[in-house]
Amino acid sequence: MLWQIIGMLAAVLTMFSFVPQIVKVYKTKSADDLSLGMLIQLSLGVFLWLVYGIHLKNAVIILANSVTFLSLSLLVFFYLLYGKSGKKI
Amino acid sequence: MLWQIIGMLAAVLTMFSFVPQIVKVYKTKSADDLSLGMLIQLSLGVFLWLVYGIHLKNAVIILANSVTFLSLSLLVFFYLLYGKSGKKI
Numbered sequence: 001m002l003w004q005i006i007g008m009l010a011a012v013l014t015m016f017s018f019v020p021q022i023v024k025v026y027k028t029k030s031a032d033d034l035s036l037g038m039l040i041q042l043s044l045g046v047f048l049w050l051v052y053g054i055h056l057k058n059a060v061i062i063l064a065n066s067v068t069f070l071s072l073s074l075l076v077f078f079y080l081l082y083g084k085s086g087k088k089i
Numbered sequence: 090m091l092w093q094i095i096g097m098l099a100a101v102l103t104m105f106s107f108v109p110q111i112v113k114v115y116k117t118k119s120a121d122d123l124s125l126g127m128l129i130q131l132s133l134g135v136f137l138w139l140v141y142g143i144h145l146k147n148a149v150i151i152l153a154n155s156v157t158f159l160s161l162s163l164l165v166f167f168y169l170l171y172g173k174s175g176k177k178i
Contacts, residue, residue: 007141013134020126033122037109045102052096 015064018071025078034079043072104153107160114167123168132161 025031046069053061114120135158142150 003141003144006137006144010134010137010141013130013137017127017131017134020130021124024124024126025122028122030122033114033117033119035110035113037113038106041102041109042106045099045106048095048099048102052092052099055092055095 011060011064015067016071018068018075022071022075022078025075025082029082031079031082032084034075034083036079036083039072039076039079043069043076046072100149100153104156105160107157107164111160111164111167114164114171118171120168120172123164123172125168125172128161128165128168132158132165135161 021034025034046065049061050065050069053065110123114123135154138150139154139158142154
């Protein structure tokens with residue numbers, strides 16, 4: 001039971017880990033210090049985890065990586081909007 | 090075999106995903122746009138994955154999360170060094 005809680009906590013924390021970053025970029029309208037390489041590498045990796053999870057029919061892998069992939073996509077969108085060419089306030 | 094390659098590719102991509110971000114922060118000496126909330130939440134989540142992996146005796150979970158935890162620790166160190174109070178070049 002304790003181990004299930006630890007596993008679930010780990011999954012929830014990592015699953016929603018980009019939410020604070022999305023909020024920060026949205027609030028500051030600034031994303032210059034973020035690495036596009038990191039965002040692309042992570043998005044591709046998480047997408048492959050999702051594909052792999054679908055193959056394994058593993059609901060936890062599918063759910064966790066769907067949430068992460070969606071939040072990363074939003075972050076990439078904000079990066080393109082507010083990055084180098086975006087307006088700094 | 091194809092699925093093993095997809096799984097391994099997913100693991101390697103996500104495992105080393107913070108390397109480009111570390112290189113960028115180190116080169117620009119700037120980390121203001123990074124969210125400390127994201128870094129703390131991710132570090133804690135990845136650490137719990139590591140603990141959970143040790144409990145499961147799963148080498149892949151242990152290896153992947155060790156690498157991510159170490160790179161995140163380095164990123165947090167650089168954030169504290171070059172963040173708000175750090176020098177911008």
